[in-house]
Amino acid sequence: xxxxxxxxxxxxxxxxxxxxxxxxxxxxxxxxxxxxxxxxxxxxxxxxxxxxxxxxxxxxxxxxxxxxxxxxxxxxxxxxxxxxxxxxxxxxxxxxxxxxxxxxxxxxxxxxxxxxxx
Amino acid sequence: xxxxxxxxxxxxxxxxxxxxxxxxxxxxxxxxxxxxxxxxxxxxxxxxxxxxxxxxxxxxxxxxxxxxxxxxxxxxxxxxxxxxxxxxxxxxxxxxxxxxxxxxxxxxxxxxxxxxxxxxxxxxxxxxxxxxxxxxxxxxxxxxxxx
Numbered sequence: 001x002x003x004x005x006x007x008x009x010x011x012x013x014x015x016x017x018x019x020x021x022x023x024x025x026x027x028x029x030x031x032x033x034x035x036x037x038x039x040x041x042x043x044x045x046x047x048x049x050x051x052x053x054x055x056x057x058x059x060x061x062x063x064x065x066x067x068x069x070x071x072x073x074x075x076x077x078x079x080x081x082x083x084x085x086x087x088x089x090x091x092x093x094x095x096x097x098x099x100x101x102x103x104x105x106x107x108x109x110x111x112x113x114x115x116x117x118x
Numbered sequence: 119x120x121x122x123x124x125x126x127x128x129x130x131x132x133x134x135x136x137x138x139x140x141x142x143x144x145x146x147x148x149x150x151x152x153x154x155x156x157x158x159x160x161x162x163x164x165x166x167x168x169x170x171x172x173x174x175x176x177x178x179x180x181x182x183x184x185x186x187x188x189x190x191x192x193x194x195x196x197x198x199x200x201x202x203x204x205x206x207x208x209x210x211x212x213x214x215x216x217x218x219x220x221x222x223x224x225x226x227x228x229x230x231x232x233x234x235x236x237x238x239x240x241x242x243x244x245x246x247x248x249x250x251x252x253x254x255x256x257x258x259x260x261x262x263x264x265x
Binding site: 025053055088 | 133134136137140154155158161162165166173224225226228229231232235
């Protein structure tokens with residue numbers, strides 16, 4: 001499990017890659033939190049587009065980041081959450097925290113490096 | 119009911135094996151031609167049970183996690199996850215949603231709730247100081263069912 005972090009001002013997108021379980025959650029948590037704190041982030045977006053698997057460790061990860069952003073007076077949003085991941089999130093009531101975005105179709109976005117000329 | 123096919127797996131309770139064990143069970147399940155959703159449900163439930171062994175049962179030690187799985191003639195899969203760890207003093211309480219003894223690790227306390235919602239049946243037996251056994255049962259309808 002790895003994470004790609006992009007920061008623009010107070011905005012940060014953390015793109016989670018691979019499986020989220022108890023094994024990977026700690027490293028994810030540490031990477032995300034340290035980037036949020038050093039970058040003084042107020043709007044955190046967790047992108048689930050490339051998450052292949054998630055169990056309740058992912059719920060702990062989301063709830064922990066939700067609390068962190070609340071403490072910082074910021075917001076958390078979850079984007080590109082596929083159906084099978086959403087099932088576990090809804091079970092945990094994460095949708096009631098109103099952070100769960102509508103899932104978008106699983107479609108790879110064109111790579112930025114390729115530019116507009118393709 | 120006698121199983122048509124069975125498998126046994128045992129591994130050290132290291133967190134890196136969480137991924138290995140759920141993937142191994144999913145691979146065993148493949149012979150039933152399950153749907154993507156069924157595979158995902160079973161993997162998630164197995165991951166919860168194995169994580170419990172590692173986080174709770176073997177909290178202060180390194181122990182062995184034992185998994186057996188069987189396929190019954192009516193397409194039910196029965197997966198038994200067993201440890202020889204500390205045991206659960208109050209199983210009923212442990213199964214309550216949001217109950218956790220490891221909040222510092224950001225454990226949400228939803229492991230059993232997730233297992234119960236994804237499986238047809240979850241049976242937990244535990245003895246303090248001896249260990250815990252979780253039996254997960256799920257009927258696999260498979261792609262043939264044409265959901």
